[in-house]
Amino acid sequence: MPVIKAVLREEYQNAVDMEKEYDYVLKSLPKGALVKRVIRGGDYYYIMERKGDKICYKYVGKAGPDMIARYKEIKQRRAQYRNLRSQLKIRIKFLKGVLRGKREI
Numbered sequence: 477m478p479v480i481k482a483v484l485r486e487e488y489q490n491a492v493d494m495e496k497e498y499d500y501v502l503k504s505l506p507k508g509a510l511v512k513r514v515i516r517g518g519d520y521y522y523i524m525e526r527k528g529d530k531i532c533y534k535y536v537g538k539a540g541p542d543m544i545a546r547y548k549e550i551k552q553r554r555a556q557y558r559n560l561r562s563q564l565k566i567r568i569k570f571l572k573g574v575l576r577g578k579r580e581i
Contacts, residue, residue, distance in 0.1 A: 481575065488571040491564055498561040505554055510539065510547035 508525030511533070521539040525532055536543070 484571060484575055488568065488575060491568045491571060495561060495564050495568065498557050498564065502554065502557050502561070505550055505557075508534070509551060510536070510544065 508523040511522045511524045513520050513522065519538065521536040521543075522533040523536055525534070
């Protein structure tokens with residue numbers, strides 16, 4: 477039994493370290509999302525980001541295809557890391573319960 481607990485503790489610590497790494501990556505990604513608005517037939521782009529309870533828009537102008545692709549990739553990476561972090565939190569909660577003896581494997 478002590479061997480299993482040691483393995484579970486190691487797995488728990490690895491999960492906690494991975495969660496910190498995911499948080500670091502999420503914080504390093506640029507804030508906001510690129511939003512397109514059509515004004516008088518022209519496409520104009522804004523960076524939309526949340527500051528507290530408010531949503532703020534920062535004017536970018538006419539964005540090129542490289543900027544649009546970059547923000548699309550950032551949005552996908554952010555969603556991917558949020559999903560991974562969510563799954564990891566479930567795993568951490570389970571491992572914490574097992575180590576305290578409240579759950580069975």
